[in-house]
Amino acid sequence: MHIACIHQGYELYGSDRCFAESVRTIRALAPDARLTVVLPRPGPILDLLQGLADEILYEPLWILRRRGLARLATxxxxxxxxxxxxAARRLATCDLVYVNTTVVADYLIAARLFPGRTILHVHEIPEGLVRKVLRLLVRWSGAEVVFNSQATRAAFALPACADTRVIYNGIAGPAAPEPVTYDGTRPLRLLMLGRISRIKGQEVLLDAIAALPPAVRARIELRIVGSAFEDAAREAALAARIGDSGMDGRITLRPFDPxxxxxxxxxxxVVVPSRLPESLGRVAIEAMxxxxxxxxxxxxxLVEVVEAGRTGWTVPPDDAAALSAALAAIVADPGSLAARAPAARRRFETLFSEAAVGRAFSAMLAPRLARKPRAAAPAVVHP
Incomplete structure (x- = not known):
């Protein structure tokens, strides 16, 4: 059996890690299959794919990115x-093609010609015209669709007759949680991890900290980790904002860390102050x-990940005042961390661990992998 896994990225952000974990799951379920991974170019993601694929190919995929839509249209x-x-040639020679995210347009268009061969894994909640275009692509493809959350499925609003299901992203966490050490005798350590962008809300978090009373603000340390995608100006603006915060080195900005x-x-x-809907919320899951x-x-x-009051805290989006109040409450009550940490870990193990999600993937893929291979694949598929 020949299986191909297609991904639009090459870095090590959330969608890239999700892809690598899906490939690992597919390999475990089909150890004897020939597994081909297709990427647009080499990159850090290769470290996670070593030993999983029989071959890794690089192709100029036709990817729908907001930043490059004008160029794609011309x-x-x-x-x-x-x-x-x-894409059609690969679909013709594979028994199963797993496509990660909806923006790989060439494969979604070609999938229509090969019914029953494509699984599309949707990890994004687009907006406006982009959502309409991607929804049309998904419907056109006729692929079996896996959404990573109920929120993502609701955003695409496919017809009831569409072949869809929800499987949360399986995330490889540590063997055991870290101990809770905050007792109020030292500053509360806040972490914000992720790509620097307007959507992620770094500025909202800085506004929330600035709104704290000086005595509370002095009991907080913040570490922001991440980089902007091809946007040095945004990184520089955030660094300048931190430099002007008056926090005397208690807010630090670090580049993306694999x-x-x-x-x-x-x-x-861990703070996830997203201003627009996250399809799931990998950072929140990793934190738990x-x-x-x-x-x-x-x-x-995010509301499917965190149970407010049990495994973490939820605040209205783009509301610095509400976020500020939540942080002040944690500083005032260190015991609230110790109370939530065990429940957070249990929720991770039950819903989001690789083992839990692997069982769901296995139930979905088992009938497909049990079929007789349709065609013998050539030794190497060249673009």
Whole structure:
């Protein structure tokens, strides 16, 4: 059996890690299959894919990105026929094609020609015109669709007859949670981890800290970890804002780190102040895996991750005052961390661990993997 796994990225952000974990699950379920991974270019994600795939190929995928839509609609259209031909050739020679995210347009268009061969894993909640375009692509493809949350499925609003299901992202966490050490005798350590962008809400968190009474603000340390995607100006603006905060080095900005574990171990609380809906909320899940109760915006899939009052805290999105009040309450009541940390870890193990999600993937893939292979794949598929 020949299985191909297609991904639009090459870095080590949330969607990249989710893809690698899906590939690992597919490999475990089909150890004898020939597994091909297709990426747009080499990158840090290769470290997570080593030993999982029989081959890793690089192709100029036709990817719908907001930043490049104008180019795709002009010069990019000249590349579309070749991209479609490449995708169709791979679909023709594979028994199963797993496509990660809806923006890989060439594969979704070509999937229509090969019914029953494509599984589409949706990890995003787009907005406006982009959502309409992607929804049309998903419907056109005829693929079996896996959404990573109920919020994501609701955003796409596919017809009831569509073949869809929800499977949460399976995340590899530590073998055991970290101990809770905050007791109020030292500053509360806050961590914000993720891409620097307007959507993620770094500025909202800074506004929330600035709104704290000086005595409370002096009992907080904040570490922001992440980089902007091809946007040096946004990174510089955030660094300048931190420099002007008057926090005397208690707010630090660090670049993207492919290994977030040391940051979770350092933190007491992880903050996810997203301004727009997250499809699920990987950082919040990872925080719970480490026994770090998160403070999240009550929006999108984040409300499926965090149980307010039990495993963390939820606040209205884009509301610096509400976030400030939540942080002040944690500083005033250190015991609230110790009360939530065990419940957070249990929720991770039950819903979001690789073992839990692997069982759901197995139930979905088992009938497909039991079929007789349709075609013998060539030794190497070239673009």
């Amino acid at each position: 010069l990019g259209l000249l590349r579309l026929p070749l991209a479609l031909a490449r 290994n977030p574990a040391p940051h979770y171990r350092w933190a007491d609380v 895996a480490y026994g770090r109760p998160p403070v999240v915006s009550a929006i999108g899939g």
